[in-house]
Amino acid sequence: MSSIVIALPKIEDAKKIRAVLARHGFTVASVCTTASNALSSASELGSGVLICSHRLPDMNYLDLSECMPRDFEMLLLASARVICEVPTSILSVQMPVKASDLVNTVNMILTQQERRKRKEKKKPKARSWKEQNYISNAKMMLMQRNHLSEDEAYRYIQKSSMDSGTNMVETAQMLLMLLYDE
Template identity: 75%
Template sequence: MNTSIVIALPKIEDAKKIRTVLNRYGFTVAAVCNSGANALASISELDGGVLLCGYHLQDMYYRDLLDYMPDYFEMLLMASRGVISEAPTSILCVGMPLKVGDLVNTVSMMLSQIERRWKKDKKKPKQRSWKEQNYISNAKMLLMERNHLSEDDAYRYIQKCSMDSGTNMVETAQMVLMLLYDSV
């Protein structure tokens, strides 16, 4: 997945200046806009990333935008110290007037965290549906009944056959069920 940066500020000229700064430091900005609706539209077309936004856009405040933002995007609020002190702790903030080093380091850190989270989520085994789990359970039961295996041994047998044949466990369980039912 590609991480992207979207900038939403009330003055489009300011957003373009920040895009130029980020481009200079090697970041690619996917969209620049001055309204929350445009920011959300841009975000919906992207895999994930960071939304840099101001306190108040043309059509909504940052808190409204946060409510509508998908989980795969993080917000970086650029605002005055007073606004930052009232911001929720879930939002990272950069104080105005903006320091280029702070902005670049914060965006870099946020993009790295998002990448790490994606890699971690990718490593998690996906949950099997009820139907898929049922195939495996039925195949285990049949192996336990017919071959007098324990539940652990039946599971390991399906797992080993799955690895040996290069198919996933659900397909292997379906093959075991077909083979054992055909032999009846």
């Protein structure tokens, strides 16, 4: 679950931003006036959006962006003059803020984060050296004994794995046991 942290020098402004986001269905996890408090909140939350101004009492937005947790994105609220100098890696909304611009931008960031998380979950985890070794040995045995090419041996293990409902490492281990027992 992605979270929203708001860090603005004036707490009243931060609370107004929170109210706008709340009216549009967003939950703000933290409202603060310093970068250190924002970083503390962000590190506890895991992922989300940090909405901040270009200058906080203890840090500017560039320094803050370098210290943020990896899965947090910054949304800078600043004047047109400041936005001209903002790096492209930082999203920004021009002050005075239009509620629709703020809501749409926050929604876009959170949607992208959710897509990224889903994509990461779908990636197969990397095999350990030991697991890779089982598959390689099973391929070699199939290539030697059944005169298969490397691709054919791999596809055989893959198909056997799918047919039996086991993962490739278990299938390779079973093949090795069967081939060694002969």
